[in-house]
Amino acid sequence: MPTNAFLGVFAKSPIKPIEEHIKIVHQASETLVPFFEHAFKGEWKEAAEYQQTIRNLEREADELKRVVRLTLPRGLFMPVERTDLLELITHQDKIANKAKDIAGRVIGRELLIPAAIQEDFLAYVKRCVDATKQASEAINELDELLETGFRGREVTFVEKMLVELDAIEQDTDDMQIKIRRELHAIEGQLNPIDAMFLYKIIEWVGTLADQAERVGSRLELMLAR
Amino acid sequence: MDIIASYGSVLVIIAALVGFFMAYGIGANDVANAMGTSVGSKALTIKQAILIAMVFEFAGAYLAGGEVTSTIRKGIIDATPFMDLPESHGTWYDLGAFAAGVWLLLASYLGWPVSTTHSIIGAIIGFALVAVGSEAIQWGKVTGIVGSWIVTPAISGFIAYLVFMSAQKLIFDTDEPLKNAKRFVPVYMGLAGFVMALVTIKKGLKHVGLQMGNVEGFALAIGIAVLVGFIGKLAIGRLNIDPSADKKMQFNNVEKVFAVLMVMTACCMAFAHGSNDVANAIGPLAAVVSIVEHNGEIAKKAALAWWILPLGGFGIVAGLAILGKRVIKTIGEGITHLTPSRGFAAELAAASTVVIASGTGLPISTTQTLVGAVLGVGMARGIAALNMGVVRNIVVSWVITLPVGAALSIVIFYILRLAFGV
Numbered sequence: 310m311p312t313n314a315f316l317g318v319f320a321k322s323p324i325k326p327i328e329e330h331i332k333i334v335h336q337a338s339e340t341l342v343p344f345f346e347h348a349f350k351g352e353w354k355e356a357a358e359y360q361q362t363i364r365n366l367e368r369e370a371d372e373l374k375r376v377v378r379l380t381l382p383r384g385l386f387m388p389v390e391r392t393d394l395l396e397l398i399t400h401q402d403k404i405a406n407k408a409k410d411i412a413g414r415v416i417g418r419e420l421l422i423p424a425a426i427q428e429d430f431l432a433y434v435k436r437c438v439d440a441t442k443q444a445s446e447a448i449n450e451l452d453e454l455l456e457t458g459f460r461g462r463e464v465t466f467v468e469k470m471l472v473e474l475d476a477i478e479q480d481t482d483d484m485q486i487k488i489r490r491e492l493h494a495i496e497g498q499l500n501p502i503d504a505m506f507l508y509k510i511i512e513w514v515g516t517l518a519d520q521a522e523r524v525g526s527r528l529e530l531m532l533a534r
Numbered sequence: 535m536d537i538i539a540s541y542g543s544v545l546v547i548i549a550a551l552v553g554f555f556m557a558y559g560i561g562a563n564d565v566a567n568a569m570g571t572s573v574g575s576k577a578l579t580i581k582q583a584i585l586i587a588m589v590f591e592f593a594g595a596y597l598a599g600g601e602v603t604s605t606i607r608k609g610i611i612d613a614t615p616f617m618d619l620p621e622s623h624g625t626w627y628d629l630g631a632f633a634a635g636v637w638l639l640l641a642s643y644l645g646w647p648v649s650t651t652h653s654i655i656g657a658i659i660g661f662a663l664v665a666v667g668s669e670a671i672q673w674g675k676v677t678g679i680v681g682s683w684i685v686t687p688a689i690s691g692f693i694a695y696l697v698f699m700s701a702q703k704l705i706f707d708t709d710e711p712l713k714n715a716k717r718f719v720p721v722y723m724g725l726a727g728f729v730m731a732l733v734t735i736k737k738g739l740k741h742v743g744l745q746m747g748n749v750e751g752f753a754l755a756i757g758i759a760v761l762v763g764f765i766g767k768l769a770i771g772r773l774n775i776d777p778s779a780d781k782k783m784q785f786n787n788v789e790k791v792f793a794v795l796m797v798m799t800a801c802c803m804a805f806a807h808g809s810n811d812v813a814n815a816i817g818p819l820a821a822v823v824s825i826v827e828h829n830g831e832i833a834k835k836a837a838l839a840w841w842i843l844p845l846g847g848f849g850i851v852a853g854l855a856i857l858g859k860r861v862i863k864t865i866g867e868g869i870t871h872l873t874p875s876r877g878f879a880a881e882l883a884a885a886s887t888v889v890i891a892s893g894t895g896l897p898i899s900t901t902q903t904l905v906g907a908v909l910g911v912g913m914a915r916g917i918a919a920l921n922m923g924v925v926r927n928i929v930v931s932w933v934i935t936l937p938v939g940a941a942l943s944i945v946i947f948y949i950l951r952l953a954f955g956v
Contacts, residue, residue, distance in 0.1 A: 317924040318905060318908055318921055319917065319920065321919065322919050323918065323919060384926070386912055386919065386925075455915070455918055456873065456875075458698070458916055460702065460707060462707050462709065463707070
């Protein structure tokens with residue numbers, strides 16, 4: 310018996326997988342915090358375990374991204390634009406990729422973060438993770454947005470969350486400038502290649518927040534329609 | 535009318551088989567449709583849905599579908615606008631109605647929700663073409679049917695849109711959704727009770743022989759509506775609701791309130807469906823039996839043979855339990871983001887459209903109204919995703935129902951003519 314045609318009208322909703330996806334992505338970026346805590350002390354074995362966790366999460370996110378892309382055929386009528394959803398998940402996915410790259414690079418070089426900047430650096434990482442968390446929470450409002458037909462009270466609520474996300478991203482920018490300055494002050498004592506990589510890692514950590522903000526602006530575009 | 539005398543029992547057996555399979559197909563396909571929204575929105579589990587469907591379908595079939603003679607007569611009278619058929623051809627017309635059954639079985643197998651009424655009309659047209667000629671058909675009436683493909687989904691889509699948007703305005707898009715849900719859902723319940731009562735009165739009770747005037751019908755429906763609203767308020771009051779829940783939980787609680795509503799609509803849908811569609815399945819059978827018993831005469835008032843109605847009811851329940859269970863199960867896991875409030879908007883709109891249509895005499899099908907209603911809720915940005923490819927297929931299946939029904943009845947006409955050597 311072929312599946313019932315009338316009920317086939319309800320296509321599998323892409324909203325839940327997208328919420329699921331950002332949850333995994335956020336977990337990946339969150340894992341960077343314990344990862345760096347071990348990396349600070351040079352505990353590479355434990356750090357490698359966390360790196361493995363991040364890699365697994367990233368793979369899981371990739372798989373989910375593929376499912377969403379495949380189950381989003383052309384003839385789908387959705388309350389949001391198809392292209393918006395596809396771009397949203399692409400941007401979400403980049404967060405996990407970045408987290409994986411950061412952990413991989415640090416482990417690969419057994420890159421020691423200088424003690425002088427460790428405290429600020431960890432705060433910086435945590436703030437960037439805050440940004441991905443905020444993005445994840447905003448995306449989790451998608452089904453409530455659906456419930457209210459993308460109108461009224463709930464839209465204002467999500468817009469407020471996005472303003473907050475922007476503020477967090479702004480914070481991370483300031484912290485990045487500060488930490489660069491600190492690194493600049495001590496870079497003479499470091500192995501030049503390590504210093505180069507440190508700058509790179511700092512930049513990449515900042516990308517987490519940038520990317521989270523980009524996810525937010527995709528959501529904003531959906532609300533605007 | 536030699537063939538009736540010599541082949542009567544064979545005809546009855548064939549008719550009984552076709553009737554049973556039609557009921558089986560309806561149970562597996564149509565009932566799954568009617569129950570699908572409730573299961574999809576998680577207001578009911580699959581087991582509960584099947585149980586409700588069994589009880590209410592059978593009750594509907596037995597209580598409200600009891601006096602099927604009027605349906606049979608309606609079937610014949612429905613034909614008169616299309617053709618001016620000599621009396622002696624009456625049997626052929628009823629045999630031609632089997633073509634509709636064949637098409638329904640095929641469509642059910644393919645999973646297409648086509649209209650039973652339209653299949654029968656298509657078959658009548660086909661038969662009229664070969665038996666009388668194209669001049670017998672009033673093509674103007676056919677245009678009306680074609681129009682209903684657009685008008686019916688449009689009406690029910692519009693109503694669904696309105697219901698959904700009103701729920702938005704009154705409940706979801708407010709500061710206290712839960713409080714407003716408690717206040718307004720009984721009103722929706724009353725509204726649903728009113729419409730469902732009207733459906734049952736208009737489509738069902740007349741089969742029991744309870745002829746009710748418009749005024750009495752409306753009065754009764756309003757009375758039921760008030761009663762239902764009151765019971766609903768009590769049921770909501772007994773709900774296990776966590777008042778300290780955060781915003782997110784509040785929406786869940788609101789949906790809990792709507793779920794009470796869905797259970798009610800599901801029962802009513804099953805009842806209305808049973809009363810209406812059992813007649814569709816066994817109407818042609820009953821007609822054949824009565825014609826055979828009367829030696830080819832079309833009796834003005836055909837008494838229903840005792841075994842016909844249980845046959846239809848049993849067919850529907852069997853189809854539902856065996857095939858429909860699987861269909862519903864796929865749906866229960868397949869549909870995401872169909873919440874009780876959205877499912878309710880769709881079902882209420884579909885039911886209201888049925889009432890409006892039966893008032894204006896348009897030959898509509900429940901599936902058409904449901905598809906339209908679901909589209910309406912979707913348009914109101916309420917359903918996460920609708921598969922437009924499937925919607926297109928469904929519309930195509932409506933359109934081809936007429937020509938296919940006609941073609942099949944022509945084929946069956948010639949087969950029977952060859953077989954019985956007339």
